[in-house]
Amino acid sequence: MLSQSQPDVNTLLHNMHAQILALTTQLTELQANPTAAARSVEKKFNKKVEVVAGPGTFEGDRANWDVFADDFEVATAVLSRLKGPVAGQYAQVRMQECYTMGVWPVWDDLKVEIKKYSKPQAERDWARQQICTFKQGNMRTDDFVTRFLALSIQGEVF
16 A cells, blocks of 8 residues: 555656666767757857946045945955954954955945944843843733843844
């Protein structure tokens, strides 16, 4: 009864083997005749390319810097100016992570990250401790939920 409701394993393996052979044959044909493959690709991607003029050369005017700045330059400029034992170490570690991964944060994300990192740790810890010991007691449900949400935002739980 169980074998009737489920497909036979041998049938599945046979079908998969047939698909692999078909794909292998198709790949061999495309490798043997690459011009035919190129023509089919050209048909699929026959869209116009719009040429965008470059912004020109940077003359040192800070008002135009944002046109030339990419995520790498913005993140490097901001992180390299962080001073102090904590912020300096954070900047050094963060820049090393970015260099290693090759991904630089967008300016808006970097602002949020720096604000979150520089927020006093004691405030976060206090809010999290309050949440752990928080009880409704005889408090109204809506007041309880409001206070809980305020503490969770303050403690950055969510």
